[in-house]
Amino acid sequence: MAELLHNPEALSKLKLVNKQIVGKGKTSLNWLPYLQVVVKETFRLHPPIPLLLSRKASEDGEIIGFIVPKGARVLSMLGY
Incomplete structure (x- = not known):
């Protein structure tokens, strides 16, 4: 969340894409590719290792x- 707050453009895009997809009734993570990318990038920047x-x-x-x-x-x- 902190990374998204520092990058308002990415946060806006994530909200928009997720709203469009969830609005169609698709709530599985398979239908949320931008969210998957955001999570993977966060783990790349801040690995939990x-x-x-x-x-x-x-x-x-x-x-x-x-x-x-x-x-x-x-x-x-x-x-x-």
């Missing part, structure tokens, strides 16, 4: 003031 990958601390340490004990799972969310 950093949220899924965790690391295991090999030794006790400190990260930005937080103590991380050996063996703890650490999620790296670079760029956030």
